[in-house]
Structures are given as C-alpha cells and as structure tokens.
Amino acid sequence: MPPAVSFQHxxxxxxxxxxxxxVSLDIFEGEFFAMLGPSGSGKTTCLRLIAGFEQxxxxxxxxxxxxxxxLPPYRRNVNTVFQDYALxxxxxxxxNVAYGLMIKGVARAEREAxxxxxxxxxxxxxxxxxxxxxxxxxxxxxxALARALVNQPKVLLLDEPLGALDLKLREQMQEExxxxxxxxxxxxxxxxxxxxxxxxxxxxxxxxxxxxxxxxGPPADVYEHPRSRFVADFVGSSNVLPPEFAAxxxxxxxxxSLRPEKVRLVRAGEALxxxxxGVSGRVASALYQGAITRIAVELNxxxxxxxxxxxxxxxxxxxxxxxxxxxxxxVAMEAA
Amino acid sequence: MRSEPGAxxxxxxxxxxxxxxxxxxxxxxxxxxxxxxxxSFQFPPPSLTLHWLSVAWFDRPDIWGPLWLSLKVAVLxxxxxxxxxxxxxxxxxxxxxxxxxxxSLLFILPxxxxxxxxxxxxxxxxDIMSIPFSTWTIVLGHATFCIVVVYNNALARFRRLSPSMIxxxxxxxxxxxxxxxxxxxxxxxxxxxxxxxxxxxxSFDEVIxxxxxxxxxxxxxxxMLNELIRPRQRPVTNVVAMIVIAVTFLPILAAxxxxxxGEHTGGSGR
Numbered sequence: 266m267p268p269a270v271s272f273q274h275x276x277x278x279x280x281x282x283x284x285x286x287x288v289s290l291d292i293f294e295g296e297f298f299a300m301l302g303p304s305g306s307g308k309t310t311c312l313r314l315i316a317g318f319e320q321x322x323x324x325x326x327x328x329x330x331x332x333x334x335x336l337p338p339y340r341r342n343v344n345t346v347f348q349d350y351a352l353x354x355x356x357x358x359x360x361n362v363a364y365g366l367m368i369k370g371v372a373r374a375e376r377e378a379x380x381x382x383x384x385x386x387x388x389x390x391x392x393x394x395x396x397x398x399x400x401x402x403x404x405x406x407x408x409a410l411a412r413a414l415v416n417q418p419k420v421l422l423l424d425e426p427l428g429a430l431d432l433k434l435r436e437q438m439q440e441e442x443x444x445x446x447x448x449x450x451x452x453x454x455x456x457x458x459x460x461x462x463x464x465x466x467x468x469x470x471x472x473x474x475x476x477x478x479x480x481x482g483p484p485a486d487v488y489e490h491p492r493s494r495f496v497a498d499f500v501g502s503s504n505v506l507p508p509e510f511a512a513x514x515x516x517x518x519x520x521x522s523l524r525p526e527k528v529r530l531v532r533a534g535e536a537l538x539x540x541x542x543g544v545s546g547r548v549a550s551a552l553y554q555g556a557i558t559r560i561a562v563e564l565n566x567x568x569x570x571x572x573x574x575x576x577x578x579x580x581x582x583x584x585x586x587x588x589x590x591x592x593x594x595x596v597a598m599e600a601a
Numbered sequence: 602m603r604s605e606p607g608a609x610x611x612x613x614x615x616x617x618x619x620x621x622x623x624x625x626x627x628x629x630x631x632x633x634x635x636x637x638x639x640x641s642f643q644f645p646p647p648s649l650t651l652h653w654l655s656v657a658w659f660d661r662p663d664i665w666g667p668l669w670l671s672l673k674v675a676v677l678x679x680x681x682x683x684x685x686x687x688x689x690x691x692x693x694x695x696x697x698x699x700x701x702x703x704x705s706l707l708f709i710l711p712x713x714x715x716x717x718x719x720x721x722x723x724x725x726x727x728d729i730m731s732i733p734f735s736t737w738t739i740v741l742g743h744a745t746f747c748i749v750v751v752y753n754n755a756l757a758r759f760r761r762l763s764p765s766m767i768x769x770x771x772x773x774x775x776x777x778x779x780x781x782x783x784x785x786x787x788x789x790x791x792x793x794x795x796x797x798x799x800x801x802x803x804s805f806d807e808v809i810x811x812x813x814x815x816x817x818x819x820x821x822x823x824x825m826l827n828e829l830i831r832p833r834q835r836p837v838t839n840v841v842a843m844i845v846i847a848v849t850f851l852p853i854l855a856a857x858x859x860x861x862x863g864e865h866t867g868g869s870g871r
Contacts, residue, residue, distance in 0.1 A: 318768055338771045351769035355787045364783070365773035416773065 267330030269294045269420055269452040270315055275324030276476075277310050284310040286476035287324070292420075292454060292469075294329075297446050299455045299463035302473030303499065308456045311473075312422050315454065316345050329419060344413035345422040348429075350405045352397040358384070358408050359393030365416040383415040384408075386445075403434045410445075420452045427462060439466055460500045464488065472496050492599050497522040504528070504569050506595070515542035515592035525559065527594040528571035530578065531587035543589035544569065551580050562588055627846070634839035653836040661837055667824035668844070673736060674820060675804040678743035682800045683793060685744070686751030694759040712749040719745055720813030727814070734816025742814040743807055747800035754796030754860070758789045795859040798852035806849050821845060 268291040277285040285307045292298045300308035313319040314326060317338035326333040328341060344365070352361050359380050360367075366376035384393055387407040397405055406426060413421055426442075427435045443466050446453045457463050463470050464484040471481040472495075480492045491497035494505050504523040506514075511521035537543050546562040546569070557572045560580055571588055573580065580586065607613070634653060636646035657664060689708055693701065711719060723742050732738065762785070770780040808822045815823065821841065828838045 316768075316772060318771075337776075338768070339774045339776055343772075345769070345772045347765045347769055349763060349765055351763060351765040353766060353770075353784055364770070364775075368774045368779055368783075412769075412773065 266294065267327065268292060269296070269329060270454065271327040272311070272314075273325040273327075275311075275314065275321045275326055277307075277314060277319055278322045283476045285314065285321075288476070288478055290471060290478060290481065292452060294419075294452055295450050297443065297453045297455070297466055297468045299457060299467035299470045300473060301457055301460055301463040301470050301500070303458060306473035307476040308458075308471075308473045309424060312345075312424055312454065312456045315420065316343055316422055317341050342418055343420045343422060344416050344418040345424065346406075346409045346413050346426050348425045350397075350409040352405055352408055352412070354397055356397075357393060358389070358395050358397065358400070361397065361408055362393070362411045362415050364412060369416075379415055380411075383411040386414070387411045388441075402429055403438070406430065406438065410442075414449070414451075418451065420454060423453060423455045425457055426455070427457075427459075435462070442466060464500070470500075472499065474499075490596055491522050494520060494522075494598060497596075497598065502570065504567075505598075507567060510567055511595060511597070514544065514595075515540075515590070516595035517597050519597040522596045522598055523569075523590060523594060525570045525572040526557075528569060528588050528590050530571070530573055530580075531589045533587075537589055540592050541589045542592060543587055545585060545587040547585050548580055548582050551582050560586070562586060630839050630842050630846075634836055634843055636836055639835060653834070653840050656834060657837045657840040661834070664821075664824070664837075664841060667819045667821045668841075670736065670739075670818060671805055671821040672848075674739045674743060675801045677736075677740045678747045678804045679797050679800045681740065681744045682747035682751045683797050686748045686796065687755045687789070687793060689748070690752050690755035690759055694756060694762075695764060708752050709749055711745040716746075716807070716809035717813075720810045723810070724813040734814065734818065736818070738814045738816070739811055739818070739820065742810040743804040745810075746807075747804055750799045750803065751793065751796035754792040754799075755789055758792035762788060791859045795856035798856040798859075802849040802852045802856075806845055 270290075270292040272288050272290045275285060275288050276283065288307070288311065300311055302308045310319060314321055315328070315333070317333070317336060317340075321334055328343065333341065353364065356364070359377065362380040362383055363376040366379060371379070381390075381393060384390060387410050389404060389407050389411065392400070392404065392408075397408065400408065406429075410426075423442075427438050430438060439462060442453070446466075455463065455467060467484060469482065470484050470487050471478045472487065473479070474495050480487055480496045487496065488500055491500060491503065497503035497505055502525060504525065506516070506521040506523055508518045508520060512518040531537065531543055531545075544562070544564055546564045549561045549563045549568065551561075552559040553575065556575060558575050558580060560571050560573060562569045562571065569588055608616070632646065635649045635651065637648045637650050637652075638646060693705055693708075719742065723738070723745075727734070727738055766784060767780055770784045771777075775783065806822050807820075808826065811820050811823060819827065822845070825838055825841060825845075828835075828841075
C-alpha cells in the first residue's frame, strides 16, 4: 500500500528563495495530516506542490504511488479548499458544488442530486439556489468544502481553511472537520499557522521552518518532546533553559524545554520530594488568564514562566516565590 | 416646490445655457431633416415634410456604399479589438515584470494620441510597405483606438477576479479552455460587451484617421463631409446624420447601462 502522498527530497526554489528545501515526507491514506509553521515556512508551497499549482525544482512526488510531477492540477485526484474559498460568484451555491461533476460530464440530474447530498453533509440543506454573496463567511467555507468533497478526492487539501472565521465558529468547524474526516476516511492535509488547530485536529503534525520540516509526529509527541528550540517555542510556549542551568536543576547539559504548566508553586516551608528540583525568585509579572495565571519569575541567569491554576493563591508582582518541577518534565533538545 | 435649497439662479442659467449650447445644434440637425427648403437653411423652415426620408431611401444609391463600408469597418475593428484587447488585458492582469506600467501606457496611448498623428503614421507605414488602401487599412487604423477601449474595460473587470478562482476551477478538473468558458468569460462578458459597443461607436463616426487610411473609399462620415462641401439635396445629409446619431448613440447608452449594472452586482448579476 503506497502512501497517499510521498515527497522524496523535494525542493521548490523561487530564484534565490528556497521556499521548500529538500523535504521528504510520507502522508498515509486516511490520515489527518497538518503542516504547521509560521508564514513563509514553505507549508503552503508544499500544499501547492501536491495540488499541482507548483512543480518541484528537484525531487520526486508521488500521489498513491503515481508520479505527480508534470501532471497538471486537473489530472490529479486531489481537491483543494482555498483560503479565500474562491467560490464562483456568477453561479449559485448548487452550481458551484456541481462544477467539478459538470466538467467531468456527469448528467445534470445526477450532478444536481449529488450536489444537494453533499450540501446536506456540510449542513447547508436548502442553500443551493443562493448566490455565494448571500452567504456568511462560515457558510461560504462549507460551500468550498462541499465543492471539493463532491468529487470524492483521494486527498483533500485545506489551505488555512478556518483563518477568516471568528473564534467560536472556528472551534465548531474544527470539530466538524475532524468528524467529517473520520466519517469519509479521506486523507486530509491541513495547512495552518495556528498550533491549536493543528494539535486538536491532526493525527500527525509536521512543523515547518525555513522550507524544511524540523519535526514531525503525533501532536502529543511533538508537544511533549520538542526536538528544537524553534519547535518548543512555536508549538505552545515553553521555557527554554540554557545547558548549565538545566544540568544544575535536574536535567542534562543541553538546551532544555520545560512547559509552563509543568512548573508548580512551592508552599513556604515545604520540602521538595526526591526527583523534584526548584528555584526561587521575584515575580516580574503575573497575568490573570481565567483558568490559569501566568507568572514570570526572574532568576539570575534566566527567567521561568509558570502557568499556575487560578484560585489556589493570589500572587502579586514583586513578591518572592519558590517554583518546582519534576526532573522528568525537562526535555533535552538537539539544537538551540 | 421650495422644499430644499436649490442652486443659485445664475448657476441654473449657466447649466441650462450649457445644455442648450450642446444640444440645440443636434436638434437643428433633426429639424432640417424635415424642411421643405432644399438649397439654404433658413430659420424657421418654411414647412415640414417626410419627403427627404424617402429620397434618402429610394433615390440616393450613393448613400448605401459608404453606410455598408462604415458598418463593415466598425464590426471588423470591434472584433479585432475584442480579441486583442482581452488577450492584452489577460496578459497584463497577473504579470509582474520590469516595465509593466510603461507597457500598459503604450496600450492606452493610441486613444490619447491626436488622430492626425495616428493617421499620418499609418499612411506612411502603408506607403513604405507598399500596402494598397483597402477596407483592411481602414480597419487597422480604427483598431488602434478600439483596442484601448476594450483593453481598459476588460482590465478593470479582470482586476476584480480573484486569481484563486481560476486555480479552483483547474483544481476541480477544468482545463484552460473550460476555465475560460465557465469561469472567466461569464464574469467579464458584460465588460466586453460594453467595451465592444464603445469601440463600435468610436469606429463608426471616425473621420480623421479614416481620411489618411481610406484612399479613394468613402465611409459614411467622409461621405457627409463631401456632401457639405458640394451640397445637393442638403436635407438628405441631415437624414443620414440622424442615422449616424442612432447607430452610435444607442450602443454607447447600452454600454453605459451594462457597466453600471456591473458596478452594483460585482459581476455576479445576469
């Protein structure tokens, strides 16, 4: 069984800019795969390479075992949900959804029935006669989704699909997309710069930076064991401890990541159990964030951010507190 | 009615004066198409008649040649302009290269250039290349400024298309031709129609460039010019003038409404 999408040493250069630089990756059938990275990291170019809008400068791409380079987008069994939805304004919602089928030459009655069916699947029953301009952003997004899914693609590409929606709608769509993917079993490839979106929806995440994949794996794995300072910083937030500090406080002599929620407050006079290490310092800032309070504690050589559950004690800026963590929560990283 | 403050009296008078200055001569053209006095334009006309309409229709075969030539030239020049203008606009729409703005200016220049310059330039070019005057030399001259009108209209509409819409069409399985037919053309068609009608109207009553590129042939405007120089049956010229007004004004009016509708619906109407 060949992987759904396979990149072998793929590069895409624009002049001197290496948008994608020697990327190798396998996306498996039925996977919900997320490409996560800051803007300009190459994730969107990778998506466009799969769709066929870009051709690799070097390397080899296979889609279900079939060589993809040289194949135009309209010959690939891959469909895209665009960031700006790219609906056709001169067609009704129903015609938009049926477009791919019309091009394939499916008879009118059949394609209209299929379009209605797919619209119902994305919860837009009864919207087929409207124009895209009469829909809200969330509804347009669903039309874009239906327009791609009606063609029963082997791979669905989603380019920042939720970027333009507000927070509540975004969370709702995350759930729905994930449920839809499970139900259909189609391989989804999601491009996003929102780490929360990638972590909550995907089975596997690839973190992009400067045209390369710096780490890939299941979300929990990437979150718990960031391999580099970049990943530790970009996926969630993290205390990146210098080697000397880490070695003196339970870790090894390496750049080390310590998640803020793994740091706890030590009560006055409490003795630290074995395996725990601590520091004390002055609170430089305390930010109340509802469920947690985020405090920054100033030390001689570094500063530690801790996420403390709210309601236990009130912490004032300027007071001195003691912090502690389990040695096992210190994650040594390969690179700074 | 004095419900809202209007313009001052002198301003109103100036506006009315301006309108009269523009349109009274047109009204006179219509009036003298129906006069019974043939030799001189005396005011008021002694009396009115429909005689000249029948004269123009039945007794003046010399009108038909120029009318036919003018229509033929206008249609051909408009067709050439539609194809080349749309292609040029499509090419420059998404391209980014050094000198793009200068190139765009070169496309628009022919309409800003005095017709007499275009005319002389074309005439000497035909001369150098020893191309004999024909319908096609007139068509070529007219196409220079007709392309501009279509190009401008098409480019304005292209700029409102989202490039990802074309990618979406290709992504959904359509090749280039299908994408043009189903996605691009429906969205630019009203702009093309408007541009084409303007081009037609511009070509139909063009005199200056035509004078240099027609040789011995006479288009309708040239025929009229000749009629004024050596008049016979003067009111017949006025009848022809009415035809010219109708043939040029109606397309311009239609173009105006077509583009106006386009503004409101963002190209999603029809």
